[in-house]
Amino acid sequence: MYAFxxxxxxxxxxxxxxxxxxxxxxxxxxPSDPAExxxxxxxxxxxxxxxEKTRQELGLDRPFFERYLAxxxxxxxxxxxxxxxxxxxxxxxxxxxxxxxxxxxxxxxxVVLGVGIPCAIVCFVREGRLADxxxxxxxxxGAATPTFxxxxxxxxxxxxxxxxxxxxxxxxxxxxxxxxxxxxxPSLATYTRLLRAGMLAxxxxxxxxxxxxxGRSPLAxxxxxxRNSLQSTLAALGMTLPKLLAGTFVVECIFAWxxxxxxxxxAIFNRDLPVIQAYVVLMGxxxxxxxxxxEVAGALVDPxxxxxxxxxxxxxxxxxxxxxxTSMEDRA
Amino acid sequence: xxxxxxxxxxxxxxxxxxPGMAALCFLAVVLAAGLLAPLIAxxxxxxxxxxxxxxxxSLEHLLGTDHLGRDLFSRLVYGARTSLGLALVIMLVxxxxxxxxxxxxxxxxxxxxxxxxxxxxxxxxFPSEVLVLALVGMAGPGMENAFAACVLARxxxxxxxxxxxxxxxxxxNYVLYARVAGxxxxxxxxxxxxxxxxxxxxxxxxxxxxxxxxxxxxxxxxGLGVQPPVPEWGTMLGEARNVMILHPxxxxxxxxxxxxxxxxxxxxxxxxxxxxDPCFDPRGxxxxxx
Numbered sequence: 001m002y003a004f005x006x007x008x009x010x011x012x013x014x015x016x017x018x019x020x021x022x023x024x025x026x027x028x029x030x031p032s033d034p035a036e037x038x039x040x041x042x043x044x045x046x047x048x049x050x051x052e053k054t055r056q057e058l059g060l061d062r063p064f065f066e067r068y069l070a071x072x073x074x075x076x077x078x079x080x081x082x083x084x085x086x087x088x089x090x091x092x093x094x095x096x097x098x099x100x101x102x103x104x105x106x107x108x109x110x111v112v113l114g115v116g117i118p119c120a121i122v123c124f125v126r127e128g129r130l131a132d133x134x135x136x137x138x139x140x141x142g143a144a145t146p147t148f149x150x151x152x153x154x155x156x157x158x159x160x161x162x163x164x165x166x167x168x169x170x171x172x173x174x175x176x177x178x179x180x181x182x183x184x185x186p187s188l189a190t191y192t193r194l195l196r197a198g199m200l201a202x203x204x205x206x207x208x209x210x211x212x213x214x215g216r217s218p219l220a221x222x223x224x225x226x227r228n229s230l231q232s233t234l235a236a237l238g239m240t241l242p243k244l245l246a247g248t249f250v251v252e253c254i255f256a257w258x259x260x261x262x263x264x265x266x267a268i269f270n271r272d273l274p275v276i277q278a279y280v281v282l283m284g285x286x287x288x289x290x291x292x293x294x295e296v297a298g299a300l301v302d303p304x305x306x307x308x309x310x311x312x313x314x315x316x317x318x319x320x321x322x323x324x325x326t327s328m329e330d331r332a
Numbered sequence: 333x334x335x336x337x338x339x340x341x342x343x344x345x346x347x348x349x350x351p352g353m354a355a356l357c358f359l360a361v362v363l364a365a366g367l368l369a370p371l372i373a374x375x376x377x378x379x380x381x382x383x384x385x386x387x388x389x390s391l392e393h394l395l396g397t398d399h400l401g402r403d404l405f406s407r408l409v410y411g412a413r414t415s416l417g418l419a420l421v422i423m424l425v426x427x428x429x430x431x432x433x434x435x436x437x438x439x440x441x442x443x444x445x446x447x448x449x450x451x452x453x454x455x456x457x458f459p460s461e462v463l464v465l466a467l468v469g470m471a472g473p474g475m476e477n478a479f480a481a482c483v484l485a486r487x488x489x490x491x492x493x494x495x496x497x498x499x500x501x502x503x504x505n506y507v508l509y510a511r512v513a514g515x516x517x518x519x520x521x522x523x524x525x526x527x528x529x530x531x532x533x534x535x536x537x538x539x540x541x542x543x544x545x546x547x548x549x550x551x552x553x554x555g556l557g558v559q560p561p562v563p564e565w566g567t568m569l570g571e572a573r574n575v576m577i578l579h580p581x582x583x584x585x586x587x588x589x590x591x592x593x594x595x596x597x598x599x600x601x602x603x604x605x606x607x608x609d610p611c612f613d614p615r616g617x618x619x620x621x622x
Contacts, residue, residue, distance in 0.1 A: 018454040026470040144595035146546050148553045148566075149587035152573055156580050246461035250550050265554060268469040276469040283462045291457075 004299060008292050019284035020075065024068050026280065027273050035060055037271045038084045075281065081274035085267075090278045093263065098282075100170055101252070101259035104183060105244045107176050111184035112191050112240060120195035121226060124203065135192070142189035147247060151182040151254040168256035179255040183247055187240040194236045198229035231301055238294035242287050339527055345607040352603020355596040362593060363420070366412030373406035377563045386579055395585050398568075399575050407563040408585050414564040416593060418475075419545040422482045426544075427537050429483065430490025431529065437491065438498025439521060445495070452488035460485040464547055468556050478557040482544055489540075490533065497529040531608035538604055542597035549590055565590050 027034065035054040039046045054060075060067070074081070080090040119139075123132045158178060159167040166175045202208065202225045211221045249261025256262070260279060267275035346352055365372055374394075381401035388396045395404040437445040455463065467481035501507055502525065510520050549566025551557030553573075558564040560571065565586040572582035 015454070015457060018450075019457060022454060023466070026466060140595065140598070141591075144542070144591050144598055146549060146566075146569075146587065146590045146594070148550055149569060149583070149590065152569065152576060152583050153587070156576055156583070160577055160580075242459050243461070246459040249461075249465060250554065253554055264465065264469065265556070268465075268473065268556060271472065273470070276466065279469075280458075280462070280466040283466075284458055287459065287462075288457055 001299070005292075005296055008295060012288055012292060015288055016285065019288065020072055020281055021068065023277050023280040023284065024071060027277050034058060034273055037273060040271070042084070080278040080281070083267075083275055084272045085270050090274050093275065094260065094278055094282060097258060097260045097263045100257060101245070101248050101261060104176070104179055104248060104251070104257060104259060105241070107180040108183040108187070108244050109241060111180050112188045112244075113237075115184075116188050116192040116195060117226070117230075119192045120199055120229075121222070123192075123196045124199040124225070125222070127200065136196075139189045139193050142185050143193075145185060147182055147186060148250050148254055150185055151178070151251060154178045154182055155254070168254070170258055175255075179251050179257055182254070183244055183251045186247070187244055191233070191236060191240055195229055195233050198232050199225055202228045202232070234298060234301060235294065238290070238297070242290055245286065246283070339530065342531060342604070342607040346603055349603040349606060351599050352607070355599035355603065358596045359416075359593065359600065362412050362596075363416055365409055366414075366416055369406075369410045369413050373403070373409045375403035375406040377402060377407040377410040378561050379403075386575065388581075396582070398571060398582060402561075404568075404582065404585060407568060408565075408589060410563040411565045411568060411586065411589070414558060414562060415545060415549060415566070415590070418479065418548055418558070418564075419541050422479060422544050422548070423537050423541050426483045426486045426540075427490050427533060430487035431494035431533055433487070434491035434494025434496075435498050435521060435525070435529070438495040438502070439517065448491060449495075452492055455485070455488045456492075458485075460543075461547070464551070465556075468551060473556040473559070475558045475562070478548060478551050482547060486540065486544070489536065493533060493536065494529055497532060498525055501525045501528050531604075535601055535605045535608060538597055539601035542594040542601070545590065545594060545597070 035051050035058055036046045038054055038058065039050060044050060062070075071081075078091055080094070082088065083090055083093060086093065119135050123135050126132045155167050155178065158165045165178055168179075169175060208221060208225060211224065248257075248259060249265055251257065252259045252262040253265055260282070264276060264279040266272075267279070369377075379402060381397070383401065384393070384397050385399055385401040386397060387393050387401075390396075393403050393405065395408065397403055398407070433448060437448045458466070463485040464478075464481045467484055468477050471477040471480070507520060507524050510524055515523075548557050549564065549569070552564045552566030553570045555570060558567050560567050568586040569583060569590075572579075572586065576583060
């Protein structure tokens with residue numbers, strides 16, 4: 001197991017290098033001159049002399065690869081540059097915004113699990129009846145609703161009309177409810193659908209028939225089915241979490257949430273290139289590490305996977321679009 | 333079965349799929365409304381009329397007017413052109429670019445193939461939302477940049493898919509037969525492999541249309557995509573947000589429009605998948621009688 005983790009970690013090094021290179025290229029390929037941008041955001045008229053001076057300060061006069069290596073060296077030591085706007089270290093600004101974004105994503109994950117699993121169980125138990133049809137209709141609606149529209153409707157209904165919850169900001173536990181539910185909505189729909197399909201497929205396997213023949217109680221059989229299906233949807237859940245984190249930028253902007261996504265969107269409006277660059281690197285790092293974590297978790301649940309090494313998830317189609325694993329069995 | 337036969341069969345299945353056909357018709361109507369907007373819309377979507385601002389629904393203004401007195405129904409109809417049209421064009425460009433590269437990689441292999449695949453590996457290590465945000469962030473807000481970002485963030489999926497389909501088809505008997513018969517590489521590619529790939533690619537592309545529409549309207553909503561005053565459903569929602577306390581109904585038309593079009597694309601995508609893969613049971617499972 002340790003050898004497996006070590007091998008995967010070593011594979012990450014080139015990928016992380018590539019991500020950092022990509023993030024660096026994005027700024028280098030940006031149509032506007034960073035020196036001019038840095039001056040403009042501070043309301044300094046960019047005369048040729050001042051631009052030349054700023055270019056030297058930012059190190060833009062040096063060759064591309066030298067700049068990349070210098071930037072990478074600093075980034076490895078935790079120095080991601082200085083914001084053009086606030087003139088504070090970017091790393092510190094990100095560190096300040098990171099906890100609230102992670103908290104929001106975690107609460108949203110709990111919503112996905114806490115609502116999704118019971119809904120899937122209801123669908124499974126009452127398959128084809130009213131409850132199942134109702135939940136499936138809601139799933140369909142949830143998958144098609146734009147997040148930002150749902151967020152606005154939630155604000156209008158719960159914060160403005162009923163005056164129950166705060167409209168935005170991060171103050172106390174009640175301010176988590178609306179953003180987390182908004183953020184969870186699309187993933188909730190995807191996950192519930194997958195889990196429902198997984199449970200229906202597990203339900204017709206031989207061990208269930210055997211357990212029924214043994215006369216075991218329906219509840220025990222149901223629990224067994226749920227446990228087996230949760231395992232098979234683990235990978236899908238693993239794809240859900242990065243989507244939640246990536247989706248935070250819309251939700252954070254709607255609910256004035258002091259997190260990474262809003263920091264990045266504000267930076268885009270201000271043309272604050274170092275912050276955008278750092279956001280991209282951080283997100284890339286997070287996703288790569290998270291993929292590794294899910295792979296290890298998958299290998300722990302099913303030891304057969306660790307032997308196959310690099311037979312990862314990459315390029316096999318997106319989880320919400322590919323059909324559940326079970327369809328292969330159906331065809332056989 | 334030949335690739336062309338597969339397409340014909342898929343169409344026969346799709347014809348009898350009622351939700352799928354309804355979705356297809358709905359999308360066609362919305363697209364037609366967008367294209368014929370000057371004939372349908374009663375007002376100029378950009379005409380400001382400060383005397384009639386924030387009017388409620390009436391025969392004069394079917395959906396009322398916004399904070400600048402612009403007719404919301406006209407803006408909604410013109411918005412179909414921007415939102416749906418943009419999503420369709422983006423997907424067309426993405427699918428063509430991605431699948432051409434993928435087909436080329438699968439056909440010629442070698443160095444080009446490995447470089448392309450490493451590039452897609454790198455791009456796919458980001459979720460598309462972050463990549464789009466990063467690209468728009470670096471290039472600056474605006475419709476052209478949002479367009480380019482969506483294409484750049486999505487083509488790797490199609491490249492990988494087209495490549496794997498090419499690799500799968502090139503060893504099939506009918507392709508081998510065509511090769512033995514002495515047909516040229518390009519002829520085999522376009523007559524035998526492309527039609528076979530079209531099915532799977534179109535399913536993914538249809539579902540992706542929905543997510544591109546959502547991405548574009550989310551960006552426009554935040555002010556990063558289509559810029560006002562161009563009528564776009566996301567931009568309209570962004571404008572409605574400013575007056576939501578006193579005039580909440582303004583949020584409904586653009587939001588519902590996005591919801592319905594996205595739902596239609598999802599329906600159509602599911603229907604296409606059933607059509608191209610008749611063995612796949614839409615219920616996710618075939619229940620065995622216990």
